[in-house]
Amino acid sequence: MKQKLRLRQFEALMAVIQHSSVTRAAKDLGISQPAVSRLLSDLGQTLGFSLFDRRNGQLVPTQEVRFLQSDIQRVLDLMDQIGEVSQSITERKAGHIRIACLPGFATSHLPGVVAIFLGDRPGVSITIEPDRPERILEWMIDEQFDFGITDGFRGHSAVESRDIDVRTVCIFPSGHRLEALSEITPADLADEKIIHTRRDSDFFKSLANAFFESNTPLTTLVETRQFTAACELVSHGVGVAVVSELDAVKFANEKIQSRPFSPAISHRLSLVRPTLKRPSAVTLEFIDAFAASLAPYQVVFPKGL
Amino acid sequence: MKQKLRLRQFEALMAVIQHSSVTRAAKDLGISQPAVSRLLSDLGQTLGFSLFDRRNGQLVPTQEVRFLQSDIQRVLDLMDQIGEVSQSITERKAGHIRIACLPGFATSHLPGVVAIFLGDRPGVSITIEPDRPERILEWMIDEQFDFGITDGFRGHSAVESRDIDVRTVCIFPSGHRLEALSEITPADLADEKIIHTRRDSDFFKSLANAFFESNTPLTTLVETRQFTAACELVSHGVGVAVVSELDAVKFANEKIQSRPFSPAISHRLSLVRPTLKRPSAVTLEFIDAFAASLAPYQVVFPKGL
């Protein structure tokens, strides 16, 4: 017999083994007895050996069948599992998201968002890969990741982005004379050594421009890539800095103080993903969840703008 | 969609993933392109999400599909495996045989037969369980074993047996005065202390009868259940014995000699199996192979009997 093995036949077989009776198996499967009867005889033909022996009116599986039984059960279980997983996927309860982000996010803001997101979705898993913006951009273009969190993004045809401007604040060590002020301007920082981001970064340019506009010289103390590093330095009393409010709140403790900076300078984050690659539903949900998590820190533009 | 997941759809899916093209997948599966096309769309409907994205004319599986891919592949592999195993079973190349036997067989004659039998059948496995005849009989009745090798079997409705009479020989230590004889009679053993099997065994009764007929007293030295033990004792020079030729040849070495015994006494072995339980094809093959292996030791009855 060149017939193919069919799942339905296996289902019938296992049901009959379980119930030792074609009639009961049929009832269990919710179909008629003759249907089961034929499924079995077809299967027997295909396999080439008899499946059951009668013994006092009971059907007992032959040794050959018992030999195959565990494999057959495994197939049926796997099929069920696939069904369940695909169900989870459509309900956005399963899937995998690969996230590339700036190092600062990997350690501070992102984990909290991820934890909440996964809490409700037992089947979802997430990979987080922190690196420099240039590398994140590459990864998006290569479609190696589903979602990226970066800054200084200039746009790219293969990358779709959604920009979020986050408020920034001036931070300084506790007990500093600036503590007396409720808002800090460049002029207030005239005599301070400043920790700031790289000179080629957009954020530095905005900052430098603010100082230039108020005719205040900007004295560099440390130049760093990351706001986190700046916060760390300030908390050790090394100097003052203007950083994203997002980072400032993570570092808020007795050693560090923050005040709004005027003129308001925003730090532009870009939530990016590969344009051409169709994102999975969970990925989109995650991006939304992440964007929402940033809302409290987001710059609210005046309506007129 | 309440549709059921079908194997054929999975086959189509994997083929398309492999070839990145519906047309090539169809060619690979040996069916028409529209058939594959519909299998995919049906599967997509059932699963509830799209399966592929087009990219430069290539079809790339969505993340959801990749998430399920390994499970799907496993199902297909398992189905193949089941097909192959069942093929092996019908070709008598796979299965399992549970053998219960007398302890003597487990160590001497049986392993050789098993080794040759398995050599030609890579998928077959065998369990050997040595024990006393009473236990072997129980196991047959309970159908816990497929095949038993025993002696002193009296018949039982639930057990089918095939008796084989094995020649017996008289064994004695090398250098013994019996070495001079070409055949040994009870009279020759009149002054010997004899190692023999239990008094309630059939074999002992035949032996005792032979002595009785020739008016020779039978002096017991050791009473043992097993021929193997008797051989062992004889090889240590303890005494003489009449044992199955089967055991005698295994112990044939410089320390031990054997001669035919007259009158000829046979040792009746019974190859047994559960009557009601339909034996697997490999089991029957094995029983035949085992019976054949005993042929050289079997008593040839005169035609007139």
Add this chain to the structure above:
DNA sequence: GAATAATATAACACTATGTTATACTCGACC
């Protein structure tokens, strides 16, 4: 924008799987 290739859709054929009706098989019981 036309030509070509790939894929989807339509209409239909055959097989798997379901149905109901009915015949067979076997142990229980008189």
Add this chain to the structure above:
DNA sequence: GGTCGAGTATAACATAGTGTTATATTATTC
């Protein structure tokens, strides 16, 4: 031994899954 009933197999037919060919639609390429 004959009858009964339970369980199972077979027959005849309906429906859904899976195949076909023909054709429309869509994507890619020049």
